[in-house]
Amino acid sequence: MSTVLDLHSHSEASEDSRAPLEAYLNWLKLRHAERPVHGIVLTEHRQFNQAADYRALEDKFGLMVLKASEVETDYGHVLVFGVTGEMTARFDFANVRLPAQEVIDEVARMGGVAIPCHPGRPNVGLCEHYAKKPPLENVIAVEVLNGGSRKGEDERSEALVRQYGYGAIGGSDSHLVSLIGLCATRFDAAIRTIEDLVRELREGAYEPVDFRPRRKPVPHAVPVEVK
């Protein structure tokens, strides 16, 4: 059985989001036909809430809620999956200048996986940093589909993946209820826990999926004959 997860979302625990988790899950339940995800991963900015327990909401809506974090580094923003107490002790997640290479290597050593997100985005994406600095080592995947991308940003991410052979994930990067689940990642395997997710990101098969509605093409203008 495959699993579809939105791997990048922010609830109101992030200072720039106003989206309650329950509203996200309610929206996904209502929009299941358009955004058929099995769950979401909360990647709150610069923090990780080890104690947060969402089982009651998972049961209420029949959707999975996993926890991760989005940290900020000298190579842009990075999603950290499988966060442990050892990681939060090793790194100050509030530091916006974390050393990316150390984050990737240490997180892997501690049993998690660190994945650069929105690499095509100016300033906080990998592409811009790769133009000035050596590429990072041990990157296993990057986020090529991001629901908050502007024109051209996802295309830059795709080019990066082609050039370096990275794996590719997708996430909505939702900060608003109506945007949850617009981009996601489809895994071949069944995923039930954060440990499953980390394992599949490291070793499994997955691909980004795009549920954003296609815009209807604008009809060609009919030239008006001027007499």
Added chain:
Amino acid sequence: MAVNYDPAIIGRVFETTDPVPVDAATIATFAATIGDTNPLHVDPEVARQGPYGGLTAPPSFAVTFRNGRHFFEHVPRFGKQGFDAGKDVEFVAPIRPGDAITLSSHVKEIYEKTGRSGSMVFVVIRSTLTNQNGAVVAHVDHRFMNRT
């Protein structure tokens, strides 16, 4: 953290305003201005039988109270430029005619983040609204962004 400030400023109240009296006419004018026709705000008879036992102000009335004239002198600044990045309001208790509302302000939080446009430092000032009985009626968080 690279952003430098004296941590002692966090939580220290730097300004408390004089009490501002609230009356039914002011509440009615505010309700009419925002198009709120709920009788709980304007009809004393209906309000008396309502959940609060009397007239109350619309929740957004909380943002009409002004900080003191020296408020901005106490907002820490970082970097080159900045702007008002919005407000969050937490409503705690109804504001009623006859209340006298006092605002006390302190620096709640300072944090740094990076985005498409570069590095930023955010300063959050919390103004706590208290009535004449010392009961908190609302918190207003003013968020200021500084470009660094």
